Amino acid sequence: MYPKIGIRPIIDGRRGGVRESLEEKTMGMARAAARLIEGALRYGDGRPAQCVIAPTCIGGCAEAAAAAELFSRENVTATLSVTPCWCYGSETMDMDPLTLKAVWGFNGTERPGAVYLAAAMSAHAQRGLPAFAIYGREVQSADCDDIPADVAEKILRFARCALAAGQMKGKSYVNIGGVAMGIMGSYCDAQMLQEYFGMRAEWVDMTELLRRIHLGIYDPAEYEKALAWTKSNCREGFDKNPADKRHSREQKDAEWAFVVKMTLCCRDMILGNPRLAEMGYGEEALGHNGIAGGFQGQRAWTDWLPNGDFTEAILNSSFDWNGVRRPLALATENDGLNGICLLLGQLLTGGASVFADVRTYWSPESVERAAGWRPEGRAAAGLIHLINSGAAALDATGRQKDPSGAPVMKPWWEVSEADAAACLEATQWCPADLGYFRGGGYSSRFSTAAELPVTLIRLNLAEGMGPVLQLAEGYTLQLPAEVEKTLWERTDATWPTTWFAPRLSDGPFADVYSVMSNWGANHGVFAYGHIGRDLITLASMLRIPVSLHNIPEEQLMRPHCFGAFGTKDPEGADFAACRQYGPLYGTCRGRG
Numbered sequence: 001m002y003p004k005i006g007i008r009p010i011i012d013g014r015r016g017g018v019r020e021s022l023e024e025k026t027m028g029m030a031r032a033a034a035r036l037i038e039g040a041l042r043y044g045d046g047r048p049a050q051c052v053i054a055p056t057c058i059g060g061c062a063e064a065a066a067a068a069e070l071f072s073r074e075n076v077t078a079t080l081s082v083t084p085c086w087c088y089g090s091e092t093m094d095m096d097p098l099t100l101k102a103v104w105g106f107n108g109t110e111r112p113g114a115v116y117l118a119a120a121m122s123a124h125a126q127r128g129l130p131a132f133a134i135y136g137r138e139v140q141s142a143d144c145d146d147i148p149a150d151v152a153e154k155i156l157r158f159a160r161c162a163l164a165a166g167q168m169k170g171k172s173y174v175n176i177g178g179v180a181m182g183i184m185g186s187y188c189d190a191q192m193l194q195e196y197f198g199m200r201a202e203w204v205d206m207t208e209l210l211r212r213i214h215l216g217i218y219d220p221a222e223y224e225k226a227l228a229w230t231k232s233n234c235r236e237g238f239d240k241n242p243a244d245k246r247h248s249r250e251q252k253d254a255e256w257a258f259v260v261k262m263t264l265c266c267r268d269m270i271l272g273n274p275r276l277a278e279m280g281y282g283e284e285a286l287g288h289n290g291i292a293g294g295f296q297g298q299r300a301w302t303d304w305l306p307n308g309d310f311t312e313a314i315l316n317s318s319f320d321w322n323g324v325r326r327p328l329a330l331a332t333e334n335d336g337l338n339g340i341c342l343l344l345g346q347l348l349t350g351g352a353s354v355f356a357d358v359r360t361y362w363s364p365e366s367v368e369r370a371a372g373w374r375p376e377g378r379a380a381a382g383l384i385h386l387i388n389s390g391a392a393a394l395d396a397t398g399r400q401k402d403p404s405g406a407p408v409m410k411p412w413w414e415v416s417e418a419d420a421a422a423c424l425e426a427t428q429w430c431p432a433d434l435g436y437f438r439g440g441g442y443s444s445r446f447s448t449a450a451e452l453p454v455t456l457i458r459l460n461l462a463e464g465m466g467p468v469l470q471l472a473e474g475y476t477l478q479l480p481a482e483v484e485k486t487l488w489e490r491t492d493a494t495w496p497t498t499w500f501a502p503r504l505s506d507g508p509f510a511d512v513y514s515v516m517s518n519w520g521a522n523h524g525v526f527a528y529g530h531i532g533r534d535l536i537t538l539a540s541m542l543r544i545p546v547s548l549h550n551i552p553e554e555q556l557m558r559p560h561c562f563g564a565f566g567t568k569d570p571e572g573a574d575f576a577a578c579r580q581y582g583p584l585y586g587t588c589r590g591r592g
Contacts, residue, residue, distance in 0.1 A: 002043055003166025004050045005159050006076035006099070007034050008067055010083035010092045010116070013059025022085050022111070025142070026057050029082040029106065032147055037159045044167055044347055045326055046413035049159065052076055061091050068096060077166030080104060080134075080155065081120070084142065085111035089119040093129070098585070100162045100541050101131035104151065108142050121560040130540075130559035130581060132158050157557055161538035164347035165584075167291070169198035174270045174288045177206040177296025177334055184461075185335035185521055186294065192467055195583035196542050197340070202288045204269055206301050212265040217284055219264065219275045222321075226260050229321035233421075234310075237428030237445050240494055247440050252431060255440045259310040263320075266295060266311050267328060292343040294334035298437075306441035307432050308332065309390035313444045313496075316342065316393035318352050318412035319420035326412050327352040332391035337467075338523040341457040345527030348534050350411030352393035356386035356498060358456075358524045359491060361516035370490070371483040378451065378501045379477050382512035386456075386498040386526065387491055389436065390429075390443035396498060396526075397426040398450030398476065407450035409528035430494035447484060448498040452476045455531045456500060459544075460520035466583065469539045470520055470548040472509070473530045474502035500526070502550060509550045518548055533557065542584050545575040 009030040012018050034051035041049035052074045054067035058081075071079065078100035081093070085106075094101050101124065105117025117135055124131040134155060136148045147155070173193055179186045190201035212218060239246050247255070268276065272287025295308040302308075314320050315328040327346055331339030332355055345353030363382045368374045375383065398407045399422035400415060410419065426449065429442040456472045477499035479487070488497050502509060508518045532551040539546050540558040556570055558577075565573035565580070 001075040002047070002050055003077035003163055003169070004052050004074055005037055005162060006067070006071040006074070006079040007051055007053045008079050008081040008094065009054060009057045010081050010087045011057040011059045012085050012087050019057075019059060023057055025084050026082070028145055029084060029104070030054070032145060033080055033082055033104065033155055036147055036152055036155060040156055041160055041163060042350060042411075042413070043163065044350070046350070049163055058092050060088065064092050064094070068094070071099070077169065078102070078159070078162030080158065083116050084108060084113045085116065086113075087116045089116065089123040093120055093123055093127075095127075095129070097129060100165060101129060102134055102155070102158045103131055104134040104155065106140065107136040107138065108140050111142065125561035125564060128581065130561050130577075132557065133560040134158070154557060157534060157537055160348065161534055161541055164344065164538055165541055167347055168343065169585075171291035172200040172202045172289045173336055173339060174290040174293035175201065175203045175296075175334055175336065176209060176266060176269065176293060177301065178203070180296045180298045180333035180335075183333050183335055183522070185337040185523060186296065186333055188336045189461060192461065195586040196467055196544060198585045199291075200289070202290065204288065206296060209262065209265055209269070212269075212284070213258065213261045217265070217276065217281050218261060218268065219273065219279075222275070223261060223264060226264065226321040227257060230256060230260055233424045234427070234429050236442070237430035237494065239431040241431065241434050245434055247431065247434075251440065255306045255442065258306050259441055262306070262308065263311040263314055266293070266330065267315060270328065270330075292329035292331075292339050294331035294336050294339045296334040298333060302437045302439050302441070305439040307389065307437040307439065307443070309432070309441055309443045310429065312355070312391035313394060316352055316355065316391065317423070318393070318395055318410075318415045319423075324412060324415045324417065324420060327393060329353065331355060332388060335523050337459045337461065337521070338525055340459050341525035344535065344538065345457060345525055345531070348531050348538070349527050349529055350413065351409050351528050352395040352412065353525050353527045354392045354396040354498070355388065355523065355525055356392060357388040357522055358384060358516065358519050359387050360385040361513050362487065363513065367483070367487070371486040373480060373483045378475050379479070379499070381501070381504060383477055384500045384502070384512060384516055385487070385491065386500050386524070387495050388523075389432075389492070389495050390445070392444065392496040392498075394423040394427055394444065394446070396448050396496065397423045397446045398448045398452060399423050399426050407452060409452060433492065433494060443494050444496050445494050446496045447488070448476045449478060450476065451478060452528060453530050454500070454526040454528055455535065456502070456524050456526045457535065458520055458524045465579070467544045468520070469535065469544050469546045471532050471535050471546065472502040472515055472548070473532045473550055474500055477501055498526070505550050508548055520547075540574065540578075543578040543581050545578045546571070
């Protein structure tokens with residue numbers, strides 16, 4: 001069942017004239033909010049978001065309880081209470097500790113909706129139930145049924161983030177293998193997933209993947225279709241290995257067949273596949289109820305078997321041999337902290353997220369010294385090289401186009417077959433560097449060929465504090481061809497590459513070097529668009545503080561009670577509030 005937004009029309013309970021005069025206006029606000037949410041937002045699978053409106057207006061605790069009972073049956077993950085008037089705050093508030101909460105108080109002078117909003121925020125703070133306050137900047141007349149633009153933006157941000165949280169709850173992160181090369185992000189913290197995201201951690205040994213490949217536990221018809229598609233659409237790139245070390249044509253063809261089977265099997269292990277039950281593999285058909293996962297690969301696998309680059313790149317993309325479809329977040333090197341970031345980006349944008357090393361800071365002086373060109377435009381203050389062996393979603397080629405022909409990364413349900421073809425045409429699949437990957441395989445090679453607005457994201461774990469989010473809004477860059485070639489080849493020209501410049505402001509965003517210096521790990525994820533404000537709102541819902549961001553203070557939207565921890569230092573208040581309230585699904589209050 002989909003997670004839903006529950007709409008709670010709150011009313012002055014005094015009958016005999018007061019309540020009756022407000023019924024139509026109050027229920028009208030509820031219906032308008034539901035229309036707004038359902039018309040603008042979608043679930044990760046592309047279907048429209050769903051709302052549930054309480055059966056009656058809520059004037060007291062009995063009607064509040066009836067609404068709560070309905071919402072529990074309908075899998076309501078968040079509630080939006082709406083009112084145009086004074087009501088009885090503690091008698092009408094949502095008391096469920098596990099639903100995310102917001103209150104929209106109508107800004108009108110005829111009735112004190114703003115007074116109720118303030119009283120309700122006070123009640124939520126005293127009860128330890130964080131809630132978002134939504135209040136329009138401009139005064140409206142009582143008979144106005146329009147939702148002002150600033151109110152609509154806040155309602156949609158709340159609902160978008162709440163639905164993202166709801167879609168993660170009860171699902172699994174599937175670790176295929178274990179820890180890769182001592183990378184701390186691939187030490188899966190099951191307690192963190194449970195308490196902060198409501199998710200289950202699952203582990204599947206890589207021998208299970210090998211078993212499925214060798215025993216043919218995959219749909220043979222789909223395999224033939226996938227292999228034919230791969231041969232037709234995935235053109236092989238140059239082989240960088242010394243001539244005497246290169247794999248033979250026969251070996252390379254066998255590796256293509258192997259990585260296609262890997263892709264089918266990894267997908268089935270995470271999501272399940274009813275076709276396997278028809279083949280007599282009922283247990284395998286169920287999958288692991290996954291919404292995301294990671295593949296260890298290095299080195300236990302890649303020292304003797306083809307690497308996971310093709311599998312990771314294709315599953316993270318918004319298309320494959322079956323056409324356009326929802327991306328599946330699969331983290332390379334089983335970096336689950338980055339895998340969660342892939343998932344957050346997908347859920348908030350509807351499109352593919354892109355996994356990369358946050359590899360190198362290039363100062364303008366370093367670029368000029370290495371390539372004879374002084375960066376300009378968005379690159380004038382320097383740039384960060386985002387590159388890793390070919391696990392990046394092909395959507396990051398920058399070849400998708402909007403109706404005006406401008407480059408974009410689209411929600412997957414808007415991606416056309418022409419978009420998919422353009423991304424594939426821009427990608428080569430180079431034989432793997434056998435120094436890194438002794439078992440061979442193929443790495444995707446492309447360059448992001450557009451200036452796209454993106455947000456770089458990373459989730460880190462800090463002992464005694466729990467998860468901490470970092471983000472940086474900025475733009476991908478296009479460099480002159482010869483400059484790009486020179487810089488790219490200093491790392492590995494067989495890997496996908498993106499040049500990134502964060503938007504600068506002050507503090508750690510005073511210069512590009514400081515952003516790189518303050519980044520918390522070797523990996524990051526970028527998602528299309530400037531979605532930092534959504535990420536901060538979602539993090540506050542889950543009680544995850546944000547340690548690094550370049551979002552203007554006026555754009556921040558956190559629960560109203562966070563302000564009780566200080567208003568002059570929003571970042572410090574965020575940390576204090578998250579510590580006090582503890583993880584959303586936590587077994588105890590606070591942490592550390």
